[in-house]
Amino acid sequence: MAKQKQQSEVESKIFGNHDHGNCFDDAIKQIEIYFIKKKLQFTPLRRKVFEILLRDHKPLGAYEILDTLGKEGHSSSPPIAYRVLDFLIEHGFVHKIQGLNAFIACSNPNHIHSPAFVICRKCEKVAEIDEKKSGVSFQTPGIENFKVEKTTVELIGICRSCSDTANW
Amino acid sequence: MAKQKQQSEVESKIFGNHDHGNCFDDAIKQIEIYFIKKKLQFTPLRRKVFEILLRDHKPLGAYEILDTLGKEGHSSSPPIAYRVLDFLIEHGFVHKIQGLNAFIACSNPNHIHSPAFVICRKCEKVAEIDEKKSGVSFQTPGIENFKVEKTTVELIGICRSCSDTANW
DNA sequence: TGTATTATGTTATGTTGTAACATGTTATGC
DNA sequence: GCATAACATGTTACAACATAACATAATACA
Numbered sequence: 001m002a003k004q005k006q007q008s009e010v011e012s013k014i015f016g017n018h019d020h021g022n023c024f025d026d027a028i029k030q031i032e033i034y035f036i037k038k039k040l041q042f043t044p045l046r047r048k049v050f051e052i053l054l055r056d057h058k059p060l061g062a063y064e065i066l067d068t069l070g071k072e073g074h075s076s077s078p079p080i081a082y083r084v085l086d087f088l089i090e091h092g093f094v095h096k097i098q099g100l101n102a103f104i105a106c107s108n109p110n111h112i113h114s115p116a117f118v119i120c121r122k123c124e125k126v127a128e129i130d131e132k133k134s135g136v137s138f139q140t141p142g143i144e145n146f147k148v149e150k151t152t153v154e155l156i157g158i159c160r161s162c163s164d165t166a167n168w
Numbered sequence: 169m170a171k172q173k174q175q176s177e178v179e180s181k182i183f184g185n186h187d188h189g190n191c192f193d194d195a196i197k198q199i200e201i202y203f204i205k206k207k208l209q210f211t212p213l214r215r216k217v218f219e220i221l222l223r224d225h226k227p228l229g230a231y232e233i234l235d236t237l238g239k240e241g242h243s244s245s246p247p248i249a250y251r252v253l254d255f256l257i258e259h260g261f262v263h264k265i266q267g268l269n270a271f272i273a274c275s276n277p278n279h280i281h282s283p284a285f286v287i288c289r290k291c292e293k294v295a296e297i298d299e300k301k302s303g304v305s306f307q308t309p310g311i312e313n314f315k316v317e318k319t320t321v322e323l324i325g326i327c328r329s330c331s332d333t334a335n336w
Numbered sequence: 337t338g339t340a341t342t343a344t345g346t347t348a349t350g351t352t353g354t355a356a357c358a359t360g361t362t363a364t365g366c
Numbered sequence: 367g368c369a370t371a372a373c374a375t376g377t378t379a380c381a382a383c384a385t386a387a388c389a390t391a392a393t394a395c396a
Binding site (some may be wrong): 098099118120121144145146147148149150151152153154155157158159160163 | 230266267286288289313314315316317318320321322323324325326327328331
């Protein structure tokens with residue numbers, strides 16, 4: 001029992017049962033600071049897209065984002081979303097989950113990082129973990145001469161909570 | 169010099185300068201044995217799709233495969249390719265490279281494995297490495313309770329040979 | 337305040353993947 | 367052998383994801 005409780009608590013950190021208001025505000029603050037420092041424009045559109053991703057706190061498809069943009073007074077033609085997403089990705093505030101064709105706000109944009117994602121295929125929650133802390137290293141003999149520029153690491157499976165309530 | 173030579177040899181193994189005829193025949197032999205053992209049908213269509221992937225020995229998009237199928241006397245409507253690819257993937261003889269929306273024949277179908285891919289964005293060559301041997305482990309504190317079912321690991325960058333001849 | 341740069345808007349189209357249903361082929365028990 | 371169930375392929379139509387190309391608007395800054 002004690003052990004179970006403890007595991008749950010650890011996992012809930014990973015799967016983000018957290019103070020969401022806090023998380024949201026922090027993220028906005030961070031991106032604002034970054035944009036000022038880099039002399040980039042944190043335009044209403046960019047802010048909106050980032051907010052949409054932040055408030056859902058789960059991966060969203062580009063067309064889902066577009067729908068929301070449309071409902072909230074912006075244009076909703078595809079390039080609008082893709083351009084802003086590309087921009088936010090480039091600056092590390094958004095990641096693309098390849099396995100889902102979806103986008104998610106970064107949980108830890110403070111440093112350059114190679115994120116890894118843990119994705120529950122049942123509840124669709126996604127946890128971003130730090131590649132460095134995840135045992136991922138890629139020091140394969142033979143790729144010393146390969147200059148890695150970008151890594152994609154995604155683990156699909158079933159999270160603890162879905163595993164407990166599962167009927168399949 | 170000696171060191172460079174040595175590195176080249178190692179990398180050429182990874183990037184597959186190999187006896188291709190041998191590799192092709194081996195792969196066919198393996199899949200035939202597997203299909204017999206599992207009482208599956210290695211139909212002309214499945215054989216053809218697998219051969220197309222084997223002979224190119226690089227990732228191909230579904231529609232590229234379809235084109236080739238069309239030229240070689242098969243139907244070329246999308247579901248044909250996707251169904252066969254799904255089937256071959258399910259049995260571990262083909263992998264999908266998420267970052268390229270493309271498919272590649274497995275280099276090592278003899279055992280159940282979680283492959284990792286090293287992809288040169290210049291020459292588009294892809295090396296499949298064994299996750300177990302690649303330092304990838306995913307023993308992140310906090311995901312002990314997450315049941316990993318499938319992993320996607322892809323490293324994009326520049327291979328040695330492209331790095332040497334590069335002008336960018 | 338004119339000009340360059342950056343950002344957004346719009347149309348059209350390209351690419352990737354699937355649903356649904358029809359037809360053909362193979363395995364198997366009677 | 368042959369009925370029938372299971373499996374495999376064929377076909378049409380469309381859904382989902384993404385980008386090219388060009389027009390207009392906003393902002394930076396000399």
